[in-house]
Amino acid sequence: MAKIGIIGAGSWGCALAWLLHNNGNQVTVWSIMEDEVSMLKNCHEHKDKLPGVILPKEMEFTTDLESVAADKDVLVLAVPSPFTRSTAGKMAPLIKEGQKIVNVAKGIEDSTLMTLSEIIEQEIPQADVVVLSGPSHAEEVGKGIPTTIVVGAKRKDTAEYMQGLFMSQVFRVYTSSDVLGIELGAALKNVVALAAGMADGLGYGDNTKAALITRGIAEIARLGISMGGRIETFYGLTGIGDLIVTCASMHSRNRKAGILIGKGATMEEAMNQVKMVVEGVYSAKAGYALAQKYQVNVPIIEQVNKILFEGMPAAQAVSELMLRDKKVENIDLRQLYQNSVEIPW
Numbered sequence: 113m114a115k116i117g118i119i120g121a122g123s124w125g126c127a128l129a130w131l132l133h134n135n136g137n138q139v140t141v142w143s144i145m146e147d148e149v150s151m152l153k154n155c156h157e158h159k160d161k162l163p164g165v166i167l168p169k170e171m172e173f174t175t176d177l178e179s180v181a182a183d184k185d186v187l188v189l190a191v192p193s194p195f196t197r198s199t200a201g202k203m204a205p206l207i208k209e210g211q212k213i214v215n216v217a218k219g220i221e222d223s224t225l226m227t228l229s230e231i232i233e234q235e236i237p238q239a240d241v242v243v244l245s246g247p248s249h250a251e252e253v254g255k256g257i258p259t260t261i262v263v264g265a266k267r268k269d270t271a272e273y274m275q276g277l278f279m280s281q282v283f284r285v286y287t288s289s290d291v292l293g294i295e296l297g298a299a300l301k302n303v304v305a306l307a308a309g310m311a312d313g314l315g316y317g318d319n320t321k322a323a324l325i326t327r328g329i330a331e332i333a334r335l336g337i338s339m340g341g342r343i344e345t346f347y348g349l350t351g352i353g354d355l356i357v358t359c360a361s362m363h364s365r366n367r368k369a370g371i372l373i374g375k376g377a378t379m380e381e382a383m384n385q386v387k388m389v390v391e392g393v394y395s396a397k398a399g400y401a402l403a404q405k406y407q408v409n410v411p412i413i414e415q416v417n418k419i420l421f422e423g424m425p426a427a428q429a430v431s432e433l434m435l436r437d438k439k440v441e442n443i444d445l446r447q448l449y450q451n452s453v454e455i456p457w
């Protein structure tokens with residue numbers, strides 16, 4: 113049995129708390145919000161964000177960061193990406209040397225273009241940071257629906273320890289040493305999912321969705337490989353796998369926001385209606401800035417930026433995508449693949 117602190121009590125934090133408790137661990141959940149902790153203490157259920165998933169009576173909930181950070185074998189950082197830096201900064205003085213921290217959020221910081229594990233390592237240099245990512249909606253994990261996911265770590269022993277901690281009959285965990293590739297796929301799939309939602313909102317069909325998923329992962333892989341990620345990561349669970357689920361799922365906040373924008377809502381209106389975090393909006397800006405930095409062509413991400421931040425109608429963006437220069441499929445990806453990086457473990 114491990115002692116686990118979950119930092120962030122939204123839908124994903126609660127679903128992972130449920131999973132890790134069922135795996136035989138002692139779990140404490142922290143939230144910055146007093147009313148959220150009161151609700152969890154009183155109801156043992158997150159009525160707003162994960163209704164129907166009953167958390168066990170012995171699970172503890174707190175707003176005291178010091179108590180949740182102390183004496184834990186593992187800390188799971190589950191706050192939405194816009195709060196990763198501020199939360200890690202608050203945690204830093206409480207964290208012991210070598211503390212294992214699992215980041216489960218998905219995003220890129222648009223002001224620095226850093227991945228979330230890079231931010232956590234910058235704020236808490238004494239920590240041993242790993243990432244957990246893949247096609248995994250909290251609503252399904254909380255019902256014990258079979259799910260597969262990947263833990264990414266620099267050290268093989270840490271990856272294998274986390275694999276053992278999270279893995280269950282309904283939650284299959286793979287390991288990977290490609291932390292960067294995992295994090296880029298996780299953040300950028302949300303941008304393509306916004307586009308897929310917009311296509312749904314415009315009333316387009318399955319052909320369009322398949323095109324966005326396939327060309328979207330080509331785009332993510334092209335940028336990710338240029339930055340040092342590995343092609344097999346982008347065509348694995350944390351790349352194409354998570355992209356498929358987010359573009360297709362009725363649970364996806366990014367897809368829901370995209371649908372509203374496709375129907376004519378502004379970005380702000382869509383974010384307000386979805387209520388929960390729509391991280392693709394932040395990652396769109398960061399993804400496009402990274403593409404410019406690495407001189408990589410990302411037409412879908414570029415059009416999503418125009419829709420979100422320049423007010424371009426979604427239908428016009430689709431026309432622009434369709435009428436781009438004629439191309440050979442994936443020729444640049446093939447060339448990048450030949451130069452792909454070596455695998456450390």
Ligand SMILES: NC(=O)c1ccc[n+]([C@@H]2O[C@H](COP(=O)([O-])OP(=O)(O)OC[C@H]3O[C@@H](n4cnc5c(N)ncnc54)[C@H](O)[C@@H]3O)[C@@H](O)[C@H]2O)c1
Nearest residue numbers: 120121122123124143191192193195217218249250388389
């Ligand atoms: N929900 C999912 O299915 C799912 C699955 C995989 C990964 N993720 C990722 O997990 C992360 C969290 O997502 P979520 O779905 O739990 O979000 P959510 O919107 O359900 O929850 C947000 C939670 O963050 C916390 N919070 C709010 N403001 C905060 C602040 N200022 N500082 C610190 N904490 C604050 C609160 O506990 C709040 O409930 C995201 O990066 C998301 O992409 C979510």
Ligand SMILES: O=P(O)(O)OC[C@H](O)CO
Nearest residue numbers: 246247248363364365366
């Ligand atoms: O609801 P979304 O769009 O934030 O996606 C949640 C997860 O990332 C799916 O794996």
